[in-house]
Amino acid sequence: MLVTGDPGSGKTTLAQQILYEELQRSRPCIIVTYDTFPANILERMSQFGWDPRKYQLLNKLSIMDCYSATAGVTEGVVPQPFDLTNVSIHLTSMMEKMGNHQVTIIMDSLMPIFSETEPKHAVSFLQSIAAKVKKVGGKMIATLSTGSVPPELFHKVESLVDGVVELRMVEEHQVLRRYLLVRKMDRRQIIPRLVRFDIISGIGIQLQLPRFGFLRKRPNVGTMVGT
Secondary structure, three states, X not given: OEEEEOOOOXXXXXXXXXXXXXXXXXXXXXXXXXXXXXXXXHHHHHHOOXXXXXXXXXXXXXXXXXXXXXXXXOOOOOOOOOOHHHHXXXXXXXXXXXXXXXXXXXXXXXXXXXXXOOHHXXXXXXXXXXXXXXXXXOEEEEEEEXXXXXXXXXXXXXXXXXXXXXXXXXXXXXXXXXXXXXXXXXXXXXXXXXXXXXXXXXXXXXEEEOOOEEOOOOOOHHHHOOO
16 A cells, blocks of 8 residues: 655554554564654654554564664664665565564655665565565555655556555645545545544544544544555
């Protein structure tokens, strides 16, 4: 699944929330980070009331660090994060160590990959990872900012995934509001409609369904977007 939208619209939060719901189902998960340090990921998830460290101890959550090497860190990281063959080997090994069954992988974000590698190599890498994940009954969730790659390349990425969720930030009465739109979800009938949501500390993404008003009980976000 591709999660796309403006910077600050909630792409990473949505991806991590879906991942946490998978962890609660006792499914192994891997976060491939190109955007921030692993410690920042753990801290951010904890701010939403999620407990990623518990799942790390249970060998259900691993973080593949493709960011720190760009900041000069050499230990415990993927040493050449833009050598996509090397990254694929690391990721395959990590999947095998976690049982190689129903593994959920977050790629956050694709933008550095497309900025630092040839587009055809990046697309081939994504095709390979998506195929490996699908083979073991898992899920791949990737984030990509709107406008960060040329339109033809963006459409190519969309064609590689089973689902596309777009997040929008819309100014209404001088207030920025967030909206979610499921644009594509294979094998499911989708009625495209904007669903407003908020990002709430200690909770995460909380959807507002127009028919029922504000939901005090948070619905399962993964179910809502079709994962």
